Amino acid sequence: MSERKIITRMAPSPTGKFHVGSARTALFSYLFAKKHGGEFILRIEDTDKERSKPEFEENIIDSFSWLGLKYDHFYRQSERTEIYKEHIQKLLDSGNAYISKEEATEGKRGEVIRFKNPNIKIKFNDIILGEIEVDTTDLGDFVIAKDVDTPLYHLTVVVDDGLMEVSHIIRAQEHIANTPRQILIMEALGFTRPLYAHIPLVLAPDKTKLSKRHGATALLDFKDMGYFKEAVINFLAFIGWNPGTEKELFTMEELIHEFSLEKVQKGGGVFNIEKLDWFNKQYLLGKSKEEIILGIKHFAEVPEDILDRAWPTLIERIHKFSDLKNENLTFYNSLPSYETRDLIWKNSDEYQTKNYLKDLISILEKANFESVESVKSSVFDYAEEKGRGDVLWPMRFALSGLSKSPDPFTLAYIFGKIETIKRLEAAYKKISEIVS
């Protein structure tokens, strides 16, 4: 359609932590540019001196770098005041804007610069939504700057998109209402009109726009919770877009290759954290031992020496590393404390259990602890003979002290012979006390 070089941009304002919804917008913008061999711009919209904060700009930059969204150009609007000044003057000179005397009230100045609204109908063709027509009369003569040195959003956006030759404005649907007035300014300034693609909103479970009041919404919170960036990207890409095939797992490269604005949904999509967890689990399963151990160490305290054997078990029941915090893992570090009676399986009794424990100790003293399987094979015949639950439950309980835990063979393998025997002996001693 357009023969212009493809240039997209993400233009966040540093007035809060970078949001997952914004991250999704940035991702789409990035994917589209890269798919077409174009450029992607990150532009910090910090004209509001009161609300803009350096730490939020830093948060935006960190967010981009975590996700691996590399931008080809970086701008900061606060450094472009002269440029805006020129254009405001141009508008003033051409009669498209004027200095307006206002009633100076609290927080408002007595003089602002307003755009002279021609009161026409503006029609634009949104790539996702189709044709949209709005009568700009309702907009009135809107304010574009407080004074020549203090430009406001609509003016700066138009000037920058024009000067930076942005070809496709890909932004959230909440900006639809802004589009007509920006087109008005754009035409007054003589810039080439870009193409628009307003992408659907990311919604909270209550179907309203996702915001701070809906729990974790800052992108980097997800990093802190131990989610993988691949999972977050994959998940975010699937809110409002899908490839039309049944493939669900996509790398960034594959997304770049497959992405198209035509397949973007019109309506908003709920941020379904359970699906994110599922994506994360898929990526977790594909991670290297080193990466996994690193993640585990970050969120849980498990003795270094058993990690080498315990890691596959530790990630079995989690979706993301922070889930480890909800697991009871203290038994890995020290001898578990438990009620002696809990050692006894269903219909078994303390006398039998005591004997099982004793036999288990002698069997395991001769056992091979090379693998889970070798432990299992040494114990299993005995367990079969006496009753699986009767033998295996006390063995597992002696090792973990928990009614829910990994199986006894795995536990024994993780702990090794010495620690395993030690725990079984402790259990034997406990049960001996109530038997005698």
Place this chain on the structure above:
RNA sequence: GGCCCUAUCGUCUAACGGUUAGGACAUCACGUUUUCAAUGUGAGAAUCGGGGUUCGAUUCCCCGUAGGGUCACCA
């Protein structure tokens, strides 16, 4: 309220006029299992309502209804 947008399982979605309306997440059941988890198999679950157009509408049009966005000297 004005303006604008949207509408398929609970959720993310497929279908580009003709399908037993497909998949995924979640849920449930069953199998496996000493427990939990994992895993395997299977099940339930949707076209907002009403009119058209058409031989035929999830699909196209209109009207309702519902939901959302936006109405700053913020971005």
